[in-house]
Amino acid sequence: MANSRKKPPEAKKDAPAQVHKKITFQKPGNILYPVPAALVSCCDKDGRPNLITIAWTGTVCSDPPMVSISVRRSRYSHRLIKETGDFVINLTTEDLAAVTDTCGVRSGKDVDKFKEYGLTPFDSRTVKAPGVLESPVNIECRVVQTLELGSHDMFLAEVTCVQADERYMDQNGKLHLEKAGLIAYSHGAYFALGRQLGTFGYSVRKKKR
Numbered sequence: 029m030a031n032s033r034k035k036p037p038e039a040k041k042d043a044p045a046q047v048h049k050k051i052t053f054q055k056p057g058n059i060l061y062p063v064p065a066a067l068v069s070c071c072d073k074d075g076r077p078n079l080i081t082i083a084w085t086g087t088v089c090s091d092p093p094m095v096s097i098s099v100r101r102s103r104y105s106h107r108l109i110k111e112t113g114d115f116v117i118n119l120t121t122e123d124l125a126a127v128t129d130t131c132g133v134r135s136g137k138d139v140d141k142f143k144e145y146g147l148t149p150f151d152s153r154t155v156k157a158p159g160v161l162e163s164p165v166n167i168e169c170r171v172v173q174t175l176e177l178g179s180h181d182m183f184l185a186e187v188t189c190v191q192a193d194e195r196y197m198d199q200n201g202k203l204h205l206e207k208a209g210l211i212a213y214s215h216g217a218y219f220a221l222g223r224q225l226g227t228f229g230y231s232v233r234k235k236k237r
């Protein structure tokens with residue numbers, strides 16, 4: 029998310045709307061992109077850890093802080109999360125892109141993903157599932173409700189603790205996630221984030237003279 033000297037676009041009241049011809053999908057489907065490609069860690073009741081790549085995840089409430097992940101019942105991780113009632117969402121970066129993809133195509137039924145793919149589990153503060161040390165942000169989550177939606181079960185969870193790499197914190201305790209090299213997933217492909225266009229409320233903020 030490198031800054032660029034190019035001016036950010038501004039909202040213009042009188043800008044002519046650009047009109048493009050639309051096509052209607054034969055079948056409605058999931059096209060809400062981009063989303064994160066999160067590395068979700070979990071473990072069995074004996075503490076044996078596993079990882080699953082999850083794109084169907086999101087923030088659902090600010091206070092209390094809550095998130096959701098949707099997991100197919102066939103996934104090995106589904107059983108583990110059911111067993112312990114917790115998991116950790118680990119944000120992914122350009123450096124973690126390949127391992128994120130691998131964890132999304134290999135099953136913990138067959139392979140110890142932490143060991144085989146060179147990731148380091150570390151103790152979480154509030155949940156049994158470990159975090160991924162190589163990830164810049166680890167979000168500890170405790171399941172409060174499971175919704176059986178169809179292909180996927182949605183684990184609705186409360187965020188019980190967040191840990192972040194100290195190197196992205198400034199002296200005022202502000203987290204500079206823009207420096208972490210986060211990635212996004214869009215329609216089957218992974219992307220590095222592009223240039224910053226503005227910050228929250230920038231379009232109406234008074235310019236400093």
Ligand SMILES: Cc1cc2nc3c(=O)[nH]c(=O)nc-3n(C[C@H](O)[C@H](O)[C@H](O)COP(=O)(O)O)c2cc1C
Nearest residue numbers: 081082083084099100103104105132133134135136
């Ligand atoms: C980019 C990406 C996103 C994925 N998102 C999800 C998801 O949201 N839910 C899900 O159940 N599986 C998802 N998968 C598939 C699982 O990560 C995959 O089946 C994995 O091997 C399951 O691991 P496990 O059997 O060890 O639990 C995704 C895979 C990739 C590559």
